[in-house]
Amino acid sequence: MSRGGHLKISTKKLFNGIIMEIEKSLILIIDDNTNNIQLLFDVMKTHGYNVLVANNGDSALNKVQAFSPDLILLDIMMPGMDGFETCRRLKADEKTKDIPVIFMTALTNTADKIKGFKLGAVDYITKPFHQEEVLARVNIQLKLRNLNRQLQQSQFQLMQAEKICSLGQLVAGVAHEVNNPVGFIAGNLEYTSNYIQDLISLLNLYQIHLPKPPVEIIRKVDEIDLDFLLEDLPKMINSMNLGIERITEIMESLRNFSRKDATEKKTADIHQGIDTTLMILSHRLKPNKVFPKIEVVKEYGDLPEVECYPGQLNQVFMNLLSNAIDAIEEEIKVSKSSIPQIRINTALTNNDSIKISIKDNGNGMSKEVRRKLFDAFFTTKSEGKGTGLGLSISYQIITEIHGGSLECFSSEGEGTEFVIHIPIK
Ligand SMILES: Nc1ncnc2c1ncn2[C@@H]1O[C@H](COP(=O)(O)OP(=O)(O)OP(=O)(O)O)[C@@H](O)[C@H]1O
Ligand SMILES: [Mg+2]
Incomplete structure (x- = not known):
């Protein structure tokens, strides 16, 4: 099972056109000196930040992986792995490279400051600390980071x-x-x-x-x-x-x-949406010179009308079904053993939500792909064929806009199943 979440800003609010403030920021203090830690901890805590501490490089790297802090205060002089090496490793990891790092260094040490910047730090603060200065620098870096994220988010929204x-x-x-x-x-x-x-x-x-x-x-x-x-x-x-x-x-x-129904919730027949989507994709389901026919098995349950944004749900069906067709075509290229098939199953669950499962017997996906599946811009398809947006859009539409869930079950060579749950109201 996998879920998305590269972009941490609440996109729900962005959808309504409001850019929200980020939740309480999390700051990681990395220092071997307990006095320094105590002082910085108190300053940050009293100014409303969440604080994590680590007293050496190794423990810091573990904490960064586990908690994804919004900003790191990093001491240069530490026994074992020093601040420079810690910073180098942070910047080398795709997952942590964008977290701003502020170095803590002795007032006089220009060479250290330069080296820190070269390694990708965004700023430095000098010891002994001046509370106001520390706060000002931390604040400005957090603001920059948030601005950056918002820009990224807006770009994503635009493409979507x-x-x-x-x-x-x-x-x-x-x-x-x-x-x-x-x-x-x-x-x-x-x-x-x-x-x-x-x-x-x-x-x-x-x-x-x-x-x-x-x-x-x-x-x-x-x-x-x-x-x-x-x-x-x-x-x-x-x-x-x-x-x-x-x-x-x-x-x-x-x-x-x-139809343009982005702003209005309506009751809609889910099966009609799926059928229309299949109809639009019918040219890819029929046999042609390269690929055989893809069989579509519909196992439709008795569904009530669902209160939703029908156009957006159709977009999700379109993404999931075209991915399924792509995966089946990939599989056919390497083996022609099984009959290409997409199975669509719907059911009412607990009387207050519905379940839609779309299952293909295509090429399936590796653990690596499954992990990144819902990330914006992640694609394994050639340029021009995939933008890597289909599933991240679908994920947002289902979870944030419809308050539901989108799960993926798949393993390499075994086909893939996507399961949607959405509440009826
Ligand atoms: N049914 C599936 N079977 C196998 N792999 C899949 C399936 N659905 C998605 N994937 C994998 O997940 C990746 C991301 O899918 P997504 O729909 O987000 O982007 P895309 O299809 O590559 O491009 P786009 O949808 O923007 O045109 C795909 O490139 C593919 O590797
Ligand atoms: Mg796709």
Whole structure:
């Protein structure tokens, strides 16, 4: 099981357009001198920070991994691993490299200060400490860090919005383009049907009043099999009408799929959303020169309507299903043993929430991939094919916007299952 969370800011609030303050910041003090620790601890605590302490480099590195502090105060002179080495290791690790480090050094030691900056520290404070100065420097670095995170978050939000928007626009655009010719056919079909009825009744009149037509007409009647034609023509018109009705329904569901409902909660039929998504993806499920047909098995339970943002849930279905298709195609490239299949199971759970499971027998994923799965911009696909945003967007939509959960069960070569739980209200 894996979950996301590279970006720590509450994105829920950002969704509503409000950039919130970060929760109480966590500061890690690394120093071997108990007096220094005590002094800094008191200053930070009284000014509302959460504080962690470590009295050597090794213990510090462990604590950083476990608690992801927002800022580190790091003493240079320590027995064992010194501050420089500790800093070097922090900066070498992808997970900890962005945590700002402030060095603590003796007032006079310029060489140390320079070395600290070269290793990636953002600032230094000098011993003996002046409380006000320590606080000012810590504050400014935390503000910078928060600003940076907010920028990152806004960029993420923008890309996400654009992705949702472009799919919606594409679908809406196609629906719009198809709408005109369909209307055209539907409108004319009604007249055609009436004209044909008129012609048929005229023909009937001829037959009544001219029961003995000339030979040429008799021959023609025979040649075109008039009786069959008259019987078949209304049926044909009927099936054309059914076809048009079906196209109109499809257009309607496409319009629903792409509607702009980002700000309004509605009750919606989840199965309809999944079906429309499958329809949009149908060209990838059908067999072609390279890939065989992907079988879709629907095990739909009895679901009530769900209070949700339907357009956003459709976006989640789209992401999960296209990932499943990608994974199946990858698997087919290496082995053609099993029948490609996507299984969609839905059920009502505890009467107050629903469960949707989307399971594929594609190539599955390694532990490493599973760990990063929901991280923004994480992708194993080639450039241009994947942006690595699908699942992080889906994760946010399900957890933060709908108060639900999104879990992944998968192992390499064993296929993958994604399970969504969302409350009905
Ligand atoms: N059903 C799946 N089976 C196997 N691997 C998967 C599956 N779903 C996701 N993954 C892995 O997780 C990665 C991240 O998925 P995500 O949907 O976030 O991004 P993407 O599909 O690579 O790109 P994007 O969705 O932005 O076009 C994928 O690159 C893939 O390695
Ligand atoms: Mg994807």
